[in-house]
Amino acid sequence: MSFVSCENCPLRALEHFADLTRAELEFVSALKSDEINLPAGAQVIEPGQVVDHLCTLLAGWALRYRLTESGERKVLEILLPGSLIGLQNLMHRASESGVVSLTPVTLCVLGGARFSRLFEDHPALARGLIASIMEDQRRADVKAMLNAKLPAAIRLGHLFIDSFDRLAELGRTQGDSCYFPLQRRDLADALGLSETHVSRSATELHERGLATLKANSLTIHSQRELADFAGYRVPRRDGRRFLL
Amino acid sequence: MSFVSCENCPLRALEHFADLTRAELEFVSALKSDEINLPAGAQVIEPGQVVDHLCTLLAGWALRYRLTESGERKVLEILLPGSLIGLQNLMHRASESGVVSLTPVTLCVLGGARFSRLFEDHPALARGLIASIMEDQRRADVKAMLNAKLPAAIRLGHLFIDSFDRLAELGRTQGDSCYFPLQRRDLADALGLSETHVSRSATELHERGLATLKANSLTIHSQRELADFAGYRVPRRDGRRFLL
DNA sequence: CGTGCACTTGAAGTACATCAACTAGGGTGG
DNA sequence: CCACCCTAGTTGATGTACTTCAAGTGCACG
Numbered sequence: 001m002s003f004v005s006c007e008n009c010p011l012r013a014l015e016h017f018a019d020l021t022r023a024e025l026e027f028v029s030a031l032k033s034d035e036i037n038l039p040a041g042a043q044v045i046e047p048g049q050v051v052d053h054l055c056t057l058l059a060g061w062a063l064r065y066r067l068t069e070s071g072e073r074k075v076l077e078i079l080l081p082g083s084l085i086g087l088q089n090l091m092h093r094a095s096e097s098g099v100v101s102l103t104p105v106t107l108c109v110l111g112g113a114r115f116s117r118l119f120e121d122h123p124a125l126a127r128g129l130i131a132s133i134m135e136d137q138r139r140a141d142v143k144a145m146l147n148a149k150l151p152a153a154i155r156l157g158h159l160f161i162d163s164f165d166r167l168a169e170l171g172r173t174q175g176d177s178c179y180f181p182l183q184r185r186d187l188a189d190a191l192g193l194s195e196t197h198v199s200r201s202a203t204e205l206h207e208r209g210l211a212t213l214k215a216n217s218l219t220i221h222s223q224r225e226l227a228d229f230a231g232y233r234v235p236r237r238d239g240r241r242f243l244l
Numbered sequence: 245m246s247f248v249s250c251e252n253c254p255l256r257a258l259e260h261f262a263d264l265t266r267a268e269l270e271f272v273s274a275l276k277s278d279e280i281n282l283p284a285g286a287q288v289i290e291p292g293q294v295v296d297h298l299c300t301l302l303a304g305w306a307l308r309y310r311l312t313e314s315g316e317r318k319v320l321e322i323l324l325p326g327s328l329i330g331l332q333n334l335m336h337r338a339s340e341s342g343v344v345s346l347t348p349v350t351l352c353v354l355g356g357a358r359f360s361r362l363f364e365d366h367p368a369l370a371r372g373l374i375a376s377i378m379e380d381q382r383r384a385d386v387k388a389m390l391n392a393k394l395p396a397a398i399r400l401g402h403l404f405i406d407s408f409d410r411l412a413e414l415g416r417t418q419g420d421s422c423y424f425p426l427q428r429r430d431l432a433d434a435l436g437l438s439e440t441h442v443s444r445s446a447t448e449l450h451e452r453g454l455a456t457l458k459a460n461s462l463t464i465h466s467q468r469e470l471a472d473f474a475g476y477r478v479p480r481r482d483g484r485r486f487l488l
Numbered sequence: 489c490g491t492g493c494a495c496t497t498g499a500a501g502t503a504c505a506t507c508a509a510c511t512a513g514g515g516t517g518g
Numbered sequence: 519c520c521a522c523c524c525t526a527g528t529t530g531a532t533g534t535a536c537t538t539c540a541a542g543t544g545c546a547c548g
Contacts, residue, residue, distance in 0.1 A: 066385060068389060068393075076385050092379075133374070138332065138339065141320050191392075
């Protein structure tokens, strides 16, 4: 096959990814059954679709979302390189959440059948998997806390700095700026706001000199001031992360 | 020691808990290092506390919460018998979330050191653990979806029916009623509403003939109608659940 | 029979939604 | 090169769901 091997996976170079043993690496390599490229705006997973395989996002941005009865969309999670895709669907047979790409994406497909051997043969990976899920949960907890009560500009500011930090960890930032492909609509669905109010809040952050979002580029003018404004606390990074 | 053994754990009788192999059961039994009783209103875990052990809630109600900078409380999760407590803290060394009891509770304490052997020795339990966490995440996803946009009465109705369903699964309901210890303040913190508006929404649900909350007792007058009103979908129950 | 607490009810303020008009890039065809 | 449109975003006016504050009710406790 012609895709990049796990040994040379670009994500492995990053500080916070698991340093695997040789045996684990071989296992993960064997797990990798395919590499898929999709354009921006593609449905990676349809809501409710039954999937029997797991993916990691090798490159690009994606959103995990759910649809309400009335057809509106709620963005549950912003997926960046290294994020696991499809675990919800794998565990619940069919989860109601879907995944859509924001940019062209590259997916690393892990064969679902062999995947279950992970628990039997590589307990350390299983532990890493749980650590990774719990980190997602922590992020979700913070979001839930912010969404209650706090004004829109603060929530938006928090989303900005949280995303920026994740990108910095991935080495995807340039100085105080980074690429940021979410549109007003995406932000509105993520924060549970209307598109117009996201606009106003973005303007407010800009006028306060905290952050500027313009033409798919996000600039954080002062990390400290924005973190202060948004009540953002730098998370403790410890424990290994999952896979690749 | 004088506490109830896992073989006789009252939770094991329930349909949806894992049916363990003999070896697994012995392992879990050995894991159990203590049984603790706490009164209502006790801090089971202080926010930020470093814990080195895991618990399951054997009996009683509790809330997992987080404090905002400004000292307000956000309820993240309602914990019922069978819920795992302390995994966040164990994984992040110290998580910012705390746990408080609503009723007298009984905790089954699982030794943290030996706990890590779970991954090495009992992969099926590890898989069950992940399934259990993913079920929590699914519940959190639904909550996040509802909290965006939908009016207060619907969100409250959803919380009611969701709790009722979980209790029914545990055999803790009597007909269309159940014990329900959350106060207005707790509900407000769980839904991100003010206490007074929770009151109004509860009145609305009562006047619509959907549900009545009175003196720590919740009555669902029509499961179907309330589920319809609140957009509640009965979750698919499959996969085994974790421990005990 | 008061005192305190959980809850209800009411009136006024606010942050947000909704709808609509307007502005600014960014392609496309002529 | 410009006229054209199309979409993404901004700005403004009005409505509403919620908050906040404050007074009032019912019930448990000494």
